[in-house]
Amino acid sequence: MKDNPYLLFNNEILDRRADLRDHWEVDSCVKKNDGLNIIFFEGAPLLSTQNEQSNLAYLFYNHWLLKYANLSIFLGLYKGRRLYAHDLFRKGKGTGNKNTKEYFEEKIQKDPSMVRSYFGNLRTDLTNIPEDDSTLAGTGRALIEWNLNNIHCSRCGLSLILLNYGWEKRCENCNKNYFPRIDPVVIILITSGNKTLLGRSHQFPEKLYSCLAGFIEPGETIEMAAKREIQEEVGLKISNIEFVANQPWPFPSSLMIGLKANTDEQSLNINHKELEDAVWIRKKELQYLLEGKYKHMQAARPGTIARHLLESWVRGTI
Incomplete structure (x- = not known):
């Protein structure tokens, strides 16, 4: 690390x-x-x-x-x-x-x-x-x-013109303006005692495990989205949700909102439509994983907010 x-x-x-x-x-x-x-x-x-x-x-x-x-x-x-x-x-x-x-x-x-x-x-x-x-x-x-x-107007279908050197578009037919959008995502470090939860999405590279994450839906706060995502993916109820850090993620245009949360539950009900796998891992085991000492698992890459959350928890800074 x-x-x-x-x-x-x-x-x-x-x-x-x-x-x-x-x-x-x-x-x-x-x-x-x-x-x-x-x-x-x-x-x-x-x-x-x-x-x-x-x-x-x-x-x-x-x-x-x-x-x-x-x-x-x-x-x-x-x-x-x-x-x-x-x-x-x-x-x-x-x-x-x-x-x-x-x-x-x-x-x-x-x-x-x-x-x-x-x-x-x-x-x-x-x-x-x-x-x-x-x-x-x-x-x-x-x-x-x-x-x-964003080439055509979503209202009338005609071509958009470029404004502000790439930061705005407009439909000259219906006068609708368009601006660059971001998609907010919550990503949550879940702890229970000296364990944290890692999950594996179906589209992840081989062996990769990371923190659980999901998009914020209309009408949700950050906390509401975090609770819903964890309940949907692994059937856990979380509490004590705290903001840790955030990161723009240009694939294509997300804002990753890093959170820490606790749970008193450890029994997992994995939604396999959402996740391939999810496991609890002890803090010492996570340290070994981050150091690349496990052949069967890999942690999120350095520079990602998931890695930041995991390393910060191992160090005791969050």
């Missing part, structure tokens, strides 16, 4: 500057080369590797890759410089008959300045890039996916 549990996507390093989202203001700065650009292809950020360390690849305004961008978003100011996220064409535009990803990868490898660049998987590479980069990549990815998933 790390000495201090950390959370990815949580660094407060981006000055969002909503007052600079006007298209004319942003475009005039782009032409002055006053900014940095990060690139995404199918949700994967462009990374560069030096000395076995992966970082976001920051490109200047005249880089050849930018001519393939089908969507550009002004993220804000990073270290005083304007930062833009761009999504590349996903369906072969300008790439001839080649597979689009292969086309970009081939051109990147032929560029002497980019031979160590590649499109990384933000989920699997998230612990290999600096924390600042994970925050910027997470913000860029979430906004790109929101834009690409």
Whole structure:
């Protein structure tokens, strides 16, 4: 375990500057080369590797890759410089008959300045890039996916126009405005004495166990959602619900709300439509699990809020 549990996507390093989202203001700065650009292809950020360390690849305004961008978003100011996220064409535009990803990868490898660049998987590479980069990549990815998933008006079906450089859309027919949304999720560390409950979802990677979680439904408070989810998934009644931490999660756009709760019950009634498995584990056993000493189980990855909750409980800080 790390000495201090950390959370990815949580660094407060981006000055969002909503007052600079006007298209004319942003475009005039782009032409002055006053900014940095990060690139995404199918949700994967462009990374560069030096000395076995992966970082976001920051490109200047005249880089050849930018001519393939089908969507550009002004993220804000990073270290005083304007930062833009761009999504590349996903369906072969300008790439001839080649597979689009292969086309970009081939051109990147032929560029002497980019031979160590590649499109990384933000989920699997998230612990290999600096924390600042994970925050910027997470913000860029979430906004790109929101834009690409909101093309038509939900009221009349006509195409939406882009406003505020990627932070708003509008239907010119019925004048309905759209803004980036987030989906709030409760994730709960449940304890009973010196034991905590770990669950395994059907879609988890092999051997992975984590804290139980679920989406907040309309009309619910955070506490109500936590109680309902745990009752639905394992049949337990929880109490003493406390907020611990939260984390934006750009897959595609959740806000993970980390909680700690207690229960006097230990008999589980697992809802197998929701969970593949759930087990109680003692604090010492959890420490071994976090240290990677169990071959049959794996804990949530470092940088996730589930890992943060588990490590904090083992240390006695929550």
